[in-house]
Amino acid sequence: MAEQTLANHSDRLNAINIYPVADADTGTNLYLTIRAASQAVAESEPADVGATLAIAGRGAMEQARGNSGTLIAVSISAMAEPLLGAQRMSGPLLAAALHRAQLRAWSALSEPMPGTILSVLEAAAKGATSAESALNGDESNQALAETINGAVWAARAAVELTESQLDPLTRAGVVDAGGVGLLLILDCLRAVILGEFLQEDLLDGLSGYKVQDPNIALEMPEQEGVEVMCTISLTPLAAAGLRLELDGLGDSVIMSAVTEEADPTGAYPWRLHVHVPSAAVALDAIHAVGDPSNVSISALTASVSEDLHDVL
CATH class of the missing domain: 1.25.40.340 (DhaL domain)
Structure with missing residues (x-):
């Protein structure tokens, strides 16, 4: 429904x-x-x-x-x-x-x-x-x-x-x-x-x-920048560090564990969302700590409707 x-x-x-x-x-x-x-x-x-x-x-x-x-x-x-x-x-x-x-x-x-x-x-x-x-x-x-x-x-x-x-x-x-x-x-x-x-x-x-x-x-006036989303497996400490870095690079940062079950290394899958000036800014920080999946990048403007998915 x-x-x-x-x-x-x-x-x-x-x-x-x-x-x-x-x-x-x-x-x-x-x-x-x-x-x-x-x-x-x-x-x-x-x-x-x-x-x-x-x-x-x-x-x-x-x-x-x-x-x-x-x-x-x-x-x-x-x-x-x-x-x-x-x-x-x-x-x-x-x-x-x-x-x-x-x-x-x-x-x-x-x-x-x-x-x-x-x-x-x-x-x-x-x-x-x-x-x-x-x-x-x-x-x-x-x-x-x-x-x-x-x-x-x-x-x-x-x-x-x-x-x-x-x-x-x-x-x-x-x-x-x-x-x-x-x-x-x-x-x-x-x-x-x-x-x-x-x-x-x-x-x-x-x-x-x-x-x-x-x-x-x-x-409304066009917005500059992009929205980056992905799923990434990280320990809670690494996730906290990535969140802190993304807070400094952009805004609208959302991070939440997908499940409460950790893998043998103590890592959890996290869903990540951030608005940044360019995709590279966020992706560099993300790749520095892990390998993301389900990556999507969308322009922050109503006049652009085409998104890129699974670009990496």
């Missing part, structure tokens, strides 16, 4: 994608990332709710696209942890999963910012926790319904607030694209849990989101 919903909304999400750079691809990136998660689950036979999300998270992480796609992939992987072994979802488990996701997503970014998908995820986690706490650990389906509804409507309020939290969004008169994408994913989760349809009025009134609104991203 989330895959199809994001496909339907990708054009409008792209149109309001102006932060951290106006490259008009948030909708596309979220769709491709969730599609990878969906395909991973379809090709497996998970044993329980947590295992399903773990498989989805790993599939999403290995093919994650863009800032928002990477943070969504990190969140899915994190949500799996409290759910491992669970045969069904409950209010307490959902609240715990969303709490774990928001902690992991905030820590994955070197410079997390309010007014983004992170704020919306944090609000969803708090909304779920607040609703669940009032139910005193009730594990009934009704309690689960109240918990997921609490998460969705807290996220909706947080999306509306993003317009006033970041100057670029305020000046353009739009809400954050990644935040809207997360809200759509959460409503898909709500619909699946409750056996209902998506809420048709969920996005009503969000600035810049009417069909007739202009494509703000295409009206």
Whole structure:
């Protein structure tokens, strides 16, 4: 459901994608990332709710696209942890999963910012926790319904607030694209849990989101530089060192372990994302510590649609 919903909304999400750079691809990136998660689950036979999300998270992480796609992939992987072994979802488990996701997503970014998908995820986690706490650990389906509804409507309020939290969004008169994408994913989760349809009025009134609104991203000045993404196997110490170096070379640095299982050398696979002036700047630093895979390089401008994948 989330895959199809994001496909339907990708054009409008792209149109309001102006932060951290106006490259008009948030909708596309979220769709491709969730599609990878969906395909991973379809090709497996998970044993329980947590295992399903773990498989989805790993599939999403290995093919994650863009800032928002990477943070969504990190969140899915994190949500799996409290759910491992669970045969069904409950209010307490959902609240715990969303709490774990928001902690992991905030820590994955070197410079997390309010007014983004992170704020919306944090609000969803708090909304779920607040609703669940009032139910005193009730594990009934009704309690689960109240918990997921609490998460969705807290996220909706947080999306509306993003317009006033970041100057670029305020000046353009739009809400954050990644935040809207997360809200759509959460409503898909709500619909699946409750056996209902998506809420048709969920996005009503969000600035810049009417069909007739202009494509703000295409009206913004072109951005210089590129987005580099890859997967690389490193020890935690080496990963910390690479993160520090990339922080000095560019911005929007995201690094998160794909799994919690180390190889015999103590290395973990990490998904890496960074914006840099040129690909060579990042690739030189990356190659100095390991051999990357799933490498993609994308121009940070809405006027360039062609990406390079697996270039190394």
